[in-house]
Amino acid sequence: MHKDIATPVRTREILDKYGFSFKKSLGQNFLIDTNILNRIVDHAELTERSGAIEIGPGIGALTEQLAKRAEKVVAFEIDQRLLPILEDTLSPYQNIKVIHSDVLKADVQAVVEQEFASLEDVMVVANLPYYVTTPILMKLLEERLPIRGIVCMLQKEVGDRISAKPGTKEYGSLSIAVQYYTRAETVMIVPKTVFMPQPNVDSAVIRLTLHDEPPVKVKDEQFFFQVTRSSFAQRRKTILNNLTSQLPDGKQKKEDILAALQQADIQESRRGETLTIQEFARLSDALYPYFH
Numbered sequence: 001m002h003k004d005i006a007t008p009v010r011t012r013e014i015l016d017k018y019g020f021s022f023k024k025s026l027g028q029n030f031l032i033d034t035n036i037l038n039r040i041v042d043h044a045e046l047t048e049r050s051g052a053i054e055i056g057p058g059i060g061a062l063t064e065q066l067a068k069r070a071e072k073v074v075a076f077e078i079d080q081r082l083l084p085i086l087e088d089t090l091s092p093y094q095n096i097k098v099i100h101s102d103v104l105k106a107d108v109q110a111v112v113e114q115e116f117a118s119l120e121d122v123m124v125v126a127n128l129p130y131y132v133t134t135p136i137l138m139k140l141l142e143e144r145l146p147i148r149g150i151v152c153m154l155q156k157e158v159g160d161r162i163s164a165k166p167g168t169k170e171y172g173s174l175s176i177a178v179q180y181y182t183r184a185e186t187v188m189i190v191p192k193t194v195f196m197p198q199p200n201v202d203s204a205v206i207r208l209t210l211h212d213e214p215p216v217k218v219k220d221e222q223f224f225f226q227v228t229r230s231s232f233a234q235r236r237k238t239i240l241n242n243l244t245s246q247l248p249d250g251k252q253k254k255e256d257i258l259a260a261l262q263q264a265d266i267q268e269s270r271r272g273e274t275l276t277i278q279e280f281a282r283l284s285d286a287l288y289p290y291f292h
């Protein structure tokens, strides 16, 4: 048996062997605690018939744990310098494919189709680069990938916003976007000490389980998200003021917006952060005819 990558000693050995220096701009904070990694992988509930997609394998700490539990792992890594290192560290495993690519530019859909066609389910499991957490999550969700869910490490503050409930200060358009596609849970709070180098912010692991059907049906998804983003544009403003200032020609259409709010049974003096996803759905459907 070889030693796990995710220990301080082995990680240091690998970094020294290749003279690797961390790039802060790429969100490189590697995990050095096998126990935490195992718990992350537990939350993904993989079987030997599962596929796993990893974003940012680093030197392969999480990748190797995934390879032990899934049938196949595909990992997207942006940093060219890590490719020869991964080839070395992951050489004991035959079921891993590393793709050198910025995941935001990659055709993940095609990769899922090509690599995981015969498998039972696919999970995304990642210790995300924190500078692009939200764009990565939104890409994975908006592309409607045929995945069962996502288990990922991220900034605790972003995790709080994702799983926030109406009426809290963390609740916003990110909560609604993610909750539209998934059931979101924070499953672990993670101390800084399990990373090398240690990040400046606290971390958490969240699990997103994709809905079979979205919790609300709307006439137009894009418009629904536009209405939610507009409603939170300035948190201290009322929903009416945000919608009139943010929606196209909103100022001229104030009467229409008032009519739609009334039709959706939402008081104009409320603030966006108090509206449930159901209320946003009613509101965007009521506004829709005035903006199309």
Ligand code: SAM
Binding pocket: 026, 027, 028, 029, 030, 031, 032, 055, 056, 057, 058, 059, 060, 061, 062, 063, 076, 077, 078, 079, 082, 101, 102, 103, 104, 126, 127, 128, 129, 130, 132
């Ligand atoms: N998975 C490793 C671990 O847990 O130790 C490394 C995690 S580290 C937080 C984030 C990784 O994502 C780094 O390896 C970084 O180079 C990579 N990365 C950053 N931006 C990326 C992008 N846009 N696409 C793919 N990988 C990216």
